[in-house]
Amino acid sequence: MARAPRPSQGGTLRTPPLPPRQGGGSVGLHRFAVATAVATLFLIFAGGLVTSTESGLSVPDWPLSYGRLMPPMVGGVFYEHGHRMVATTVGVLTILLAVWLSRREPRAWVRRVGYGALAAVVAQGVLGGLTVIFLLPTAVSVAHACLAQTFFSLIVTVAVVTSPAWRAAADPNRSPVVRIGAATVAMIFLQLLVGAVMRHTKAGLAIPDFPLALGRIVPPMTSFPVAVAFAHRLGALGVAGCVAGCVIQAFASRRPGLKKTALLLAALVALQITLGAFTVLSRKVVALTTAHVVTGALLLGMALTFTLASLTEKKPARARKEGANLTRRAIA
């Protein structure tokens, strides 16, 4: 396989011209990145199941499981060892993605995102091992949960920016849509962090009612669990507000692709808040709680996709018509 040239364009979003044989390769690379993103979402689901079923310490050793590569898959071992197997698969996919990027991706910054993902997946494996060896310390479990979302974000970035449409239309201009998109990504990440702290300090049911909180709009902040659970509810309002901003800006931009992504984002927030409410009201039924964790990751990925999509060139119908008129006049 011929090695791609490496122009020194790490800081720009513009795609350098590709030699002819790279066109086909980049479509394959994009598809592989999308497949890795889907596998990562499944990994977050498998990891969510480990916590939801309280199977975190069902396998006491690491990196082997009961001293073997394949222990009997019974009880909590099914969830814990299953999670390790899915994680190994995602690790292998990430190595292949990084190698593929190093050989075929001409943009230095995209290659760096791929290498960052590889570093994150290795660190994630080590953190996972430390959680087991040190018997689930809260800080390590929270770091493991947040690094999972960071890793997913890096893979989603590679998947979006290697798509032929993005490569053709990337535009480094900062529009209001980009700013609200970036604020939404940051707000969702903060919300995931608070969610992880709540989950791993077992504060999920500190406020057992919804939509009221301990029978009031603002509960008495008598303990850390109540404060963190209330912060998570306020965070949901913040996320919903940011997403409303994305919808308004997307419609103002009159770009059909952005409008669709913003509406999808709005639907996901509505679903996520409903799942959060039922997580509380059902006293944390495993399926609902795990669906809430996965939808949180999906929401982050969608907000990131929206932000990256907003970096592509604005080509409304009028601009296209004006362009065509100019061309006609130039020919005449």
Ligand code: HEM
């Ligand atoms: C857009 C808004 C929301 C997002 C993005 C979000 C995201 C998350 C995430 C990712 C987690 C798990 C963190 C982890 O372990 O890694 C979590 C936990 C949790 N969330 Fe949300 N959430 C949102 C809104 C809500 C709402 C409105 C409620 C309802 C009160 C809620 C209730 C919960 C509960 C109870 C947990 C802990 C579950 C447990 O202890 O196992 N969430 N959230």
